[in-house]
Amino acid sequence: MSTQNLTLVQAVRDGLYTEMKQDDDVLVMGEDVGKNGGVFRATEGLYNEFGDDRVIDTPLAESGIVGTAIGMAAYGLKPVPEMQFSGFMYPAFDQIVSHAARLRNRSRGRFTCPLVVRAPYGGGIRAPEHHSESKEAFYAHEAGLKVVIPSTPYDTKGLLISAIRDPDPVIFLEPKLIYRAFRGEVPEEDYTVPLGEAAVRREGTDISVFTYGAMSRPTQEAAENLSEEGIDVEVVDLRTVSPLDEAAIVESFKKTGRAAVVHEAPRKGGLAGEITAVIQEEALLYQEAPVERITGFDVPFPLYALEDYYLPSVARIEEGIRNAVEF
Amino acid sequence: MSTQNLTLVQAVRDGLYTEMKQDDDVLVMGEDVGKNGGVFRATEGLYNEFGDDRVIDTPLAESGIVGTAIGMAAYGLKPVPEMQFSGFMYPAFDQIVSHAARLRNRSRGRFTCPLVVRAPYGGGIRAPEHHSESKEAFYAHEAGLKVVIPSTPYDTKGLLISAIRDPDPVIFLEPKLIYRAFRGEVPEEDYTVPLGEAAVRREGTDISVFTYGAMSRPTQEAAENLSEEGIDVEVVDLRTVSPLDEAAIVESFKKTGRAAVVHEAPRKGGLAGEITAVIQEEALLYQEAPVERITGFDVPFPLYALEDYYLPSVARIEEGIRNAVEF
Amino acid sequence: MSTLQRDPEEQVQVLDENGGVVGEVPDLGDDELVEMYRAMRLARHFDKRAVSLQRQGRMGTYPPLSGQEGAQIGSTMALDDDDWMFPSYREHGGAVVRGVPLTQTLLYWMGHEDGNKMTPDTNVFPVAVPISTQILHATGAAWASKLKGDDEKAFICYFGDGGTSEGDFHEGLNFAGVFDTPNVFFCNNNQWAISVPRERQTASKTIAHKAVAYGFDGVQVDGMDPLAVYKVTRDAVEKAKNPGDRRRPTLIEAVQYRFGAHTTADDPTVYRDDDEVEKWKAKDPIPRLEKFLRETGRLDDESVDAVTQSVEEQVADAIDEAESVPRPEPSEMFESVYAEMPDHLREQMEDFEQLREQVGDEAFLRE
Amino acid sequence: MSTLQRDPEEQVQVLDENGGVVGEVPDLGDDELVEMYRAMRLARHFDKRAVSLQRQGRMGTYPPLSGQEGAQIGSTMALDDDDWMFPSYREHGGAVVRGVPLTQTLLYWMGHEDGNKMTPDTNVFPVAVPISTQILHATGAAWASKLKGDDEKAFICYFGDGGTSEGDFHEGLNFAGVFDTPNVFFCNNNQWAISVPRERQTASKTIAHKAVAYGFDGVQVDGMDPLAVYKVTRDAVEKAKNPGDRRRPTLIEAVQYRFGAHTTADDPTVYRDDDEVEKWKAKDPIPRLEKFLRETGRLDDESVDAVTQSVEEQVADAIDEAESVPRPEPSEMFESVYAEMPDHLREQMEDFEQLREQVGDEAFLRE
């Protein structure tokens, strides 16, 4: 297999391109996805390649975009609507939770909703208000949806192709902080990374740290730093936050007996709580310390002068891991 | 103080009436709240009492209702918009999370948003699709909101008055299964029940069960049943699910060392996970068994032929508590 | 001339309140006209029985349709076989015409998801409860058919006067206008959204006027005149399929009245006068069409009786059938959430089934 | 006659592209006319400097306004002192007229929440980033003023052509029509929503036509003609306050063009031609008003130079001031979430401050 050295956002584009090439039912729609190639260039060149009928600039209306995509999906297409930023998905929230998530169940399978709602997601790029949201917990709480958050170019393409082929609706959140932060080898051919499977990024014996998205790299960096202090950290990248790979979580935890969860989303009602609950349901007897929640604070995401303080930093991650290890 | 013997929905009405009487800035708005008195009669008679300018039938548009209420609140009124069912709040989701929750923070206090969004909430009344939602976790995950779910007529009036007087936005979810299920003594005068404080409904030493809303009563029933088996259950009714009364949760748990959480909302990403996390953060060393999550299933709320199977029943609650106690 | 290009304040009419012809009768065969009559009678009778089932506790909350048969039957009969229908929650009369068995409608309101499981060849979308959300699905499906080159389909979508206030109405019609989707947007303006009157919904002169904002035709029709409704809908359907010209959407405002309560949980006497109801009952679409059919020799006492008997039987049979369907298996709750059941859901189901076995169904069922 | 009752396809104009008078010049004093000119020059210069600050890394993403000064200044000058303004994110030119210091605008785009902390007497709402959501706030505040009997206030709300596609636009204008709120809905139709052209937003003939759907006046105005904008806005403001008659809202479509990029993160050459830009630059509101003022003897070289110098100084001072404001204290993140900080938040803040003390700020700040 030949590979390319791509950034994460290029891997998104490559995933779309690859799947659109081989399946005429796949189409991209949203605000500025056409000629402009998306405000992050995630759909760059697709308009020229596939034309206005498959790379569709829509009116500025998120409920309209997702709602019509649901109709398209029910009719047999596989739309991949883009929400320009995940902070602008809320006008489509009703269509996502009341319809996309439920169409299969409501009609006992007569109608299905194979769509992928993509959105740049998370903080860290000095963007204006509402451009730095991380509210995956909203979608993870709604049965019928799957929620994917990749952290490497390789996974991004493979997960996106899986998401498009999945017969059910997938919320695909792309950590824009790392859209261009680094490159990785990505096969030119099509391949899939299965939804719902975590990846162990670093093996360790002292503590399991569960994370995903843009937090995966600072977590790995913290793990490296801590190894110098003699703390051997296992880093598990969840990749899909709904459904969670509970087996992988429990397996890692049983090995280490300690855990932390790192996410940039706010703490209250965030996924760290869910993961903590899973751990203690399945492996309380292995537990030697409280699960540390290293998360965004329970505040509106601040304007950019303070965003670095909001986001879990390597220092905060190290501190949290130390707390759990030294408990 | 003279009291009346009211149902929960009558206590809602009484709370609105009481506060509207003494504060001209309070107004009620929504679909069918006027002449019709609300589809559950929660605003019955208010239209005749206060007129069309303070009990306002609006066009059928939830974003419109909450969005205009935000403008009203910023201007100095205290609107109490009703969402006809909590399952129809999603069109207003953007206005709630992007604006109501953030107006104070965004303007560093120049503008505030003292509004109360009321909605009948939860399952159990044989209603059509979307009429039985319990998605308090969505709102509890958004900083800047408070989320209240009463379970008795007394609390309902007192909490509602507190919510209206609160300088910040409050989501007030009314468990409609118990709108008329029983009556309770409610003072005629005005009084408040503070937001953010849990109530111990039954003291016990073997296990702490945290619950709220319509699940409070089957939980107490289960507790009584189990006492016959020699299991002494403490039942803590949270009343406010955001902010949580963590002190009360931890205090009770430290006494019993075991816990269950009962809510009708789906499990994944539900508040039971959050409560579990709080417990093990603050009191892991007291913990003798996993926290049992006795919740709705991770499925769309079924049509009514199956709703009794979806909702935590006394039998399921008992079973869950037994599991925790026998662990 | 098409009925569609006109001042949105005018109302298309074919029959007056007494069944007299005041417009051009659409080109329908005798059988079709009688079938139209029968379908309205069936809807009316079904409605009466459904309300009574609810009263007897044999069915849950139910939204009656009486008064709206003209709009429902007139419009659905104007569709071609392959056309798609996106109903609200009150479209059971029209649904029958589109091939949805009464039994299924009954099951739905009896709380069975199977009520929404249409056969694969029935292009009827599931009941939409959240107001106007279905409009976007209709626009999207129509758009998809256009993108796929399926030229021969129109997509009709029903919603109420109240529904025009929702953002999704605006977005759905706006997308349709921009992308020239083959939609027929059919507004059942029955004067009330539960207790909120039409004037409280919008200051727009008519609902038909709203089409101006989306750049396509808006037309008002007497919604209690099934022949006028047929005509207008047929024109809109043809325009949606027009192979020569641009395929364009249409907004139809069918002016009508709901005779009964909003749902069986509603008491309309709280918010509207009997006088008003009586005024509108004079426009009842059923006697109106019946008079016309009798006067033109297409119906007589005998055939009317036959219709009466046959709709009564059909409804009775459907009720028997629906009531003989066993309560769904609780495990169905879990089975259609995803194509493949995820582990956590399987665990929940297994735990649940185990407990059920242990304690029995009675431990779950409330009275 | 009011400028408001007319075919929404016509465009109100006072000055032609060369500053020649083609309509009735509104009744403004010489000082006011010169002030209008100065305010546009200030906005233009501020804009240029802001873009360059962003390029130099001294400011974050910034949305330029050049080309839109006529609409911004013409409309805000038509307001009375007590009127309220609900901006989008591009209204900094108009905001100055309404009393928002440039420093505050700079701070906002430098990522300080304090940029949105208007003084209590400045009735300007915070910058609204989610498109069209502010329309409902404007409707609600206007409605509240009416309910409170504050007869003397109008509420102007700005949004773009793209913004008309959102559901909140529809709901906001619909509520306004039903409740007769004293609103002026001001659409800055600058032809583009980022890369999406006006024709892709809606098939409506004009945006002004959309008012038909809400039962009030819609009017198109040359948005690059500040005098025409002033006139139309003034009429709408007066109608909103009309004590004799019903107070009614208005939709104004100000037809104009954004000369620069959507934001500093945007590259417009990807989606639009230079030709088009040049065509619109010929309508530039600033030389247009300047020519008129020179020709009518209200401006000459000297006074124009004085304006140039004073706006340059004012902007330079504002930048100095904004850049001398220290980075906000991190604890500010926690302090305004609620009126009273809840326990869990206090704990988070304390833990955070403790760690900060321990590891220092550098451990948080990325390059």
Ligand SMILES: Cc1ncc(C[n+]2csc(CCOP(=O)(O)OP(=O)(O)O)c2C)c(N)n1
């Ligand atoms: C989004 C949403 N909000 C509220 C409701 C509750 N509700 C059900 S029907 C109805 C009135 C609908 O009126 P209209 O659109 O005129 O339709 P009709 O019932 O008269 O046919 C309301 C408010 C709902 N189903 N969905």
Ligand SMILES: Cc1ncc(C[n+]2csc(CCOP(=O)(O)OP(=O)(O)O)c2C)c(N)n1
């Ligand atoms: C709800 C929402 N969706 C998407 C965006 C991203 N976005 C910012 S500006 C813009 C285009 C706005 O166009 P228009 O309304 O014409 O205003 P203009 O910028 O041209 O003044 C978009 C899509 C947003 N801010 N909010």
Ligand SMILES: [Mg+2]
């Ligand atoms: Mg209606």
Ligand SMILES: [Mg+2]
């Ligand atoms: Mg624009």
